[in-house]
Structure formats: structure tokens, C-alpha cells
Amino acid sequence: MPVTIYDVAREAKVSMATVSRVINGTAVVKEDTKKRVLEAIAKLGYRPNAVARGLASKRTRTIGVIVPDVSAAFVAEMVRGIEDIANMYDYNILLVNSDAQVDREVSLIGTMWEKQVDGILYMTNVLTSREIDAFEEAQIPVVLCATEDPERRIPSVNIDNYRSGRDAVNFLLQKGCKRIGFITMDEGFSVVADRRLQGAQNRMRGQELHVIRTGRGRYETSLPVIRAYFEAHDLDGVVAASDELGLAAIHAVQDMGKSVPEDVKVIAFDNTRLAVMVRPEMTVIAQPMYDFGAVSMRLLTKLLQDEPVDNYTVILQHNIVERAST
Amino acid sequence: MPVTIYDVAREAKVSMATVSRVINGTAVVKEDTKKRVLEAIAKLGYRPNAVARGLASKRTRTIGVIVPDVSAAFVAEMVRGIEDIANMYDYNILLVNSDAQVDREVSLIGTMWEKQVDGILYMTNVLTSREIDAFEEAQIPVVLCATEDPERRIPSVNIDNYRSGRDAVNFLLQKGCKRIGFITMDEGFSVVADRRLQGAQNRMRGQELHVIRTGRGRYETSLPVIRAYFEAHDLDGVVAASDELGLAAIHAVQDMGKSVPEDVKVIAFDNTRLAVMVRPEMTVIAQPMYDFGAVSMRLLTKLLQDEPVDNYTVILQHNIVERAST
């Protein structure tokens, strides 16, 4: 039989209401009786039952985190940021993977609803109206992490993806590159990636930008695609939509007996730890992965306790970290 | 006002008990009334409140997952395995990071207790009696993932670490290596790593095994340490305790103008995706990271529903994947 608040009350010779008050600091309790209660709690090894608390208070201090796949470095780092801040504000996180599939995403929003999470942190490749509807139906505060919402109907934390694409190309241009390629996933796979490509194209000002599509952007499958493209086209600079693709680009170049950055310069997105584990180390458009999580979680806490929020669409800064690949 | 089971009952003109029965399939309900209930549920958009359910049934269908750090590739992959299986059995996971600090770990076990999780999946570097005591006090079923429990008091899923260390050294020996090194973290940092070193030393049969300690085993800080050691000692083969360290070893060799595998052969532990993203691709002792999570979660479900379990200490197979670094 687990010890309940009643047991503590009896032990301390007070009512359960008083015990509740000292636990929650929800009202002033005389110093002396508070002490007795605390002693009783310690003596009995009492732990408040969060489920009962949740039912009575309608707040679970639990946040739902929906991501495409935690095993991706980018996502894992972001989740770490979320959890750190959540922990700081005394929240726990319920983590689920959606594999970026709309059906699953909608279904998961439903489970979050049933579990009565206080809020949701949401990341996906493409945001559709089906998910938006699901959020509305569930009536749960949501913050988007590193996810584009064209309509801006939901609070979000992101970088300026369009601009980052422009910056990447601009960097190569200033390094003297003439024949530039943009290695990315298939169109429609990720709204974020598509935005960056747009920015990149804009910066080319009509000059040709070679677009190399690699399906879902995995290293293993992208490498041959990239190599084939390089063999057919003589490029001298590429921007890769992720570190993984950047790595594939570097290896594709090296496999051809050429070298980075002498023959081809490479700049990649993200800046996961992978970027410094390659030779040559990669120049990157660094993304604040940890901060995507940390800041969005912080924003969510504000939403949850009605703190004033001056900006529901937070744009974090990206920045170029120059290394040996350019 | 969220719709409750009462609303559904009224709408379907039955009692709430009947609604509960069709939701849970906990008793036979006449086909006709079941249909009415289902329609009412659909019409009202009813969602059962999992918190109330948890309070009444004393089971939350939530599993606590305590790991050192999700942002580590190994861990993230394992968590993915956990979540996939949890999802399959209709459980959700409450994820927390402990940074492998005992105080935090004990505190987190307490949190899991309060949240009334049905079970805990636990990973750490060093298991102490303080955590074991915390588990006992909380009275929650636990399964250890990729974590050594010398006493074998808690169900666990692991590989045979001692043997894997032996196998790694044996592999190098058979490749003709004479001066072998073992790159690992500081002693006491990880029981798993220490066990492997023991296995490695055993296989050397009295011959000298160079042990290179690199603190917490991070690439950035380990690289200079390894390079310094290589410059002072002429090794022709090394075992690295993780892919990250293996990568550092390869780069250390290359930085000296030597080459892998001609001058130094490298075999590493883990086989995260990093292993195939290096040149040369790394030979590894592959660990079933995903399966650590999947199998331990499956084991936990058995424990939770009193299914017969034939082995509380599951040993998964490790295996050598030979690539270009040896």
C-alpha cells in the first residue's frame, strides 16, 4: 500500500488540506505545523501521486514532443535542448517519433490529447492542415521547432531559411566559385530545405544553379548520386542541405581523385558534430539545434503560464563557420 | 468543457459502465448497443482521459526512460528502438537525461515514481547501490539497457562485453599486429568500457597492451591525446572503445602522415553510422544499439503483464564487421 496524503496528514496530526498546502506552497502555513508535515513526509517516504494531481488540477506538467526521428543527430540534439529546459521548469517530456508521416502525426496528437499533456513541441518536414486541425481540436498549446509554417498560425522557433540559402551561395560566390551546385532532398520532402533552395536560387541572379536531388538525403544512398552528377558536370563549389550530404559530397570529390577545397569547395548545413569529424573539416551554415529545442520549450512555458510574449515567431540566427572545406 | 464518458453515455442512452466496456473491450457488449456507443463517441469527438484512467486503474501505460544523454548517437538509436516497441504495445515513453550523475539519477527515479510510470528502462555508465535502492523503494519494474550489473539483481539486455574486448584484440592479432593499443575512457567512467578492456588484456596473454586513456572519450579532446601517444609509441594496431574514438585514432594516424590500415590498423566499437562515413571506412565490433532498446522494452512488457520470461539477463550478439580500416 503506497502512502498517501492522508497518511501524512494523520502522522502530522493535521488535515490533508494542510499537507497539500505545504507541498504546493499554495497558501501560508504556520512554520511549526509545516515542519511537522515535512517530518511526516520524510518519515513515511511520501511521494505525491502526479496522476491524481493531474486529474484534480488538470495540469500534468508533461509536454508532448513529436519529432520525425530521434535517432537523427539534429533531432536528438534538439530534444536534448527541450529536455534541459523542460526539466528546469519542472516539466517532463513524452517523446514520440512520427517518421514525418501525416497519419501518424495526427494519431500522435490524439494520444497527446488523451494523455492530457500541457503543451506540445512539434517538428515535421511538411506541415499540413490536417495537423493544424488536430491541434485545434485537441485544444493544446503548440510550438513548432525548426519547422516552417507558411501561414504563421502557430508559434514557432526557426531560422530564416530563405536567407540562409542565400548566404551559403553567396559565400561560395565570394570564394570565387563559378559553377555551383545545391545538393538537397527531393522536392516536397522538406519545406525547410525547399526554402533554402529558393534563397540559393535567388542569390544566383539568373545564373545556373545545379540542383542535385538525393531522395531522403541519407549518406549511403546519396553518395553514388552525387558522384554520378559530379562526373557528368564540372562543378567547383557545392552547398549541401545537411552535414551528412556535405560529407557525401566531400567523399564523392575525393573518390574521383580530386580534392576539397582545391577543386571543389563544400559548405554544408547544420553543424552537427559530424562537421568536425571529417577531413577536411567542413565549413557550415551552423544551425542552433540545441537552441531550437531550448527556446521553443521556453516559449511554451510562457504560453502555459500566460506570460507576455513579444514574438510568437522566433527567428534564431544562423551563422557561417568557416573551416577547411572552402 | 471537454466531453466525458458521461456525455457519451447520455448520448448513447446507456450507462457510463457500458461505454467503458466498449472502450476497453473489457466485457461483452451487445452488438447493437456497442454500435450506438461508438457512434456517440464519434459524434461527440470523445477522447478518454488517460490521467483519470491512470488514477482509477493504477496503470498509466507510460514507461520511464532514463539515459545519460539522448544527443549521443548510440543512445538516440537505442531510444528509437525503445519507442518503436513501446508504441507497438501501446505505451508512451517519458524521456529524461541524467548525464550519468548519480544524484540526478536517483532524483529522476523519484520523478518516475511520482508520475506513476508502469516501468523503467535504465541506462547508465556505472550502476551503484544508490540507484538500486531507489528502484526498490519506488517498487517499479526495471530493465537495464546496455548497462552492466555485476550483481545481476536487475533484468538487463546487454552484449558480452568482456568477450567483445577479447574478440577485438584477437582480430588485430590475427591480422598480424604486434604492438597493440586500446583507446578508452578514464577508468571508472564506464563499467562497460572497463569490462572490454579486461577482455582485451586477457587475450594479450601477458604481452603488453598499450592503454590510452582519453577522459570522457569525446573526439575533440581525445584527438590530441591519441596523437601524442602515437608519436611516443610505435603501434601497429588499435582498438577504440567507440566509433568516435576510432575516428580520432584514424585522424591521428593520418595527421602524422601515416596511413590506415597500412601502418596502423583500427577497429572500433559500436558501428553507429559514423563508421561508414569515414575514409577508410571502419572495421567495427558492431553493437545492436536499436535492439538494446527494442529487446529491453519487449522484456519489460513481459514483466508488466506477467508473461513467462526464460531469461532475465539477455545477452545479444555482437559481431565484427570488417571494412577498410584493418
Add this chain to the structure above:
DNA sequence: CTGTTAGCGCCTTCAT
């Protein structure tokens, strides 16, 4: 097969 009735453990007015 279905309805009635207790709780589950806690928060939260409302009195005192």
C-alpha cells in the same frame, strides 16, 4: 448483457 456504486489520490473552494 447492463446499470449502480465506490473509490483512485489529490486540489480547491468554502467555512471557521
Add this chain to the structure above:
DNA sequence: ATGAAGGCGCTAACAG
């Protein structure tokens, strides 16, 4: 400053 009492939404006997 403290106690009494009524839910929160649901499960699980127990009747019928």
C-alpha cells in the same frame, strides 16, 4: 492558519 467536503474522469466490483 486550518479543516471539511465536493469533485476531477474513469475503472472495477457487485448486483440484477
